[in-house]
Amino acid sequence: MIPARRKDLGGFEVGRVLPWTKRRMVGPFIFFDHMGPVNFPPHVPRKTDVRPHPHIGLSTITYLYDGEIVHRDSVGFHQTIRPGEVNWMTAGSGISHSERFDSIRELGGSMHGIQAWVALPESVEETSPGFVHFDANQLPSHADRGLSIKVIAGSAYGLTSPVTTHSPLFYVHLELDAGRTTDVCGGYSERAIYVAKGSVRIEGEQYEAGQMAVLSPGTMPSITAIEPSIVMLLGGEAVGPRHIWWNFVSSSQERIEQAKADWKAGRIELPVGDDQEFIPLPEDPPLPKPEPMS
Numbered sequence: 001m002i003p004a005r006r007k008d009l010g011g012f013e014v015g016r017v018l019p020w021t022k023r024r025m026v027g028p029f030i031f032f033d034h035m036g037p038v039n040f041p042p043h044v045p046r047k048t049d050v051r052p053h054p055h056i057g058l059s060t061i062t063y064l065y066d067g068e069i070v071h072r073d074s075v076g077f078h079q080t081i082r083p084g085e086v087n088w089m090t091a092g093s094g095i096s097h098s099e100r101f102d103s104i105r106e107l108g109g110s111m112h113g114i115q116a117w118v119a120l121p122e123s124v125e126e127t128s129p130g131f132v133h134f135d136a137n138q139l140p141s142h143a144d145r146g147l148s149i150k151v152i153a154g155s156a157y158g159l160t161s162p163v164t165t166h167s168p169l170f171y172v173h174l175e176l177d178a179g180r181t182t183d184v185c186g187g188y189s190e191r192a193i194y195v196a197k198g199s200v201r202i203e204g205e206q207y208e209a210g211q212m213a214v215l216s217p218g219t220m221p222s223i224t225a226i227e228p229s230i231v232m233l234l235g236g237e238a239v240g241p242r243h244i245w246w247n248f249v250s251s252s253q254e255r256i257e258q259a260k261a262d263w264k265a266g267r268i269e270l271p272v273g274d275d276q277e278f279i280p281l282p283e284d285p286p287l288p289k290p291e292p293m294s
Contacts, residue, residue: 072272122239146179198227
């Protein structure tokens with residue numbers, strides 16, 4: 001079980017699930033943040049926005065249960081994402097983007113969702129950056145007696161998402177009424193279950209909102225909702241170990257260092273229409289001072 005660790009992003013908190021010290025990745029998923037739930041008052045301060053910042057070597061997936069976020073990137077895309085929709089951005093050789101609350105800034109509003117990163121296979125780590133958006137009605141779904149299934153990416157439960165992925169993976173949004181049971185989909189070597197809302201029982205153990213259960217290979221447990229619950233299923237095939245530093249992911253530490261130098265020197269373009277500010281490259285933590293000789 002991996003607990004979400006609360007992180008303050010300067011205007012609201014997120015629950016950081018992956019990477020974790022004892023489990024860095026699940027399939028190609030290398031980063032998993034639970035955003036909110038939070039209710040913003042009117043006049044949402046701009047410090048709450050995620051200012052322009054860079055990525056390499058990964059795809060980001062923003063998925064909301066509630067609220068709106070406005071995306072802009074250096075490729076030129078400008079897209080508001082709403083509940084049940086998908087913003088899928090592939091960084092590849094390098095991209096920058098911002099995520100702002102422009103659409104709810106004046107009146108405020110609620111926000112609740114998941115930000116995940118998928119590491120790209122080595123063969124396409126340097127692919128051209130890109131972005132795609134899918135409306136909620138474009139994603140395959142199924143509802144039956146207290147259970148709804150939506151496949152965000154990959155294939156599961158006999159449904160296949162239109163999102164193009166670079167390696168075998170799956171990402172699924174389940175909603176279960178109290179008492180409803182469903183099986184976890186198989187077919188992938190690495191799988192995990194994340195409880196975004198409510199509480200569920202898996203193989204006799206209770207999991208609360210903010211907890212991720214990583215499954216043993218080949219197991220096929222069922223999920224039973226103790227109360228109305230939102231559950232995310234994720235995983236796929238491993239793409240190999242990855243270095244991760246700030247917003248950069250790569251199979252090569254040297255490539256990480258190059259990305260750091262590129263951002264610091266301004267060689268990664270800022271988002272089109274949002275180029276007046278950015279998040280500076282964080283400073284490396286200082287090395288620990290040596291203990292004095294006795």
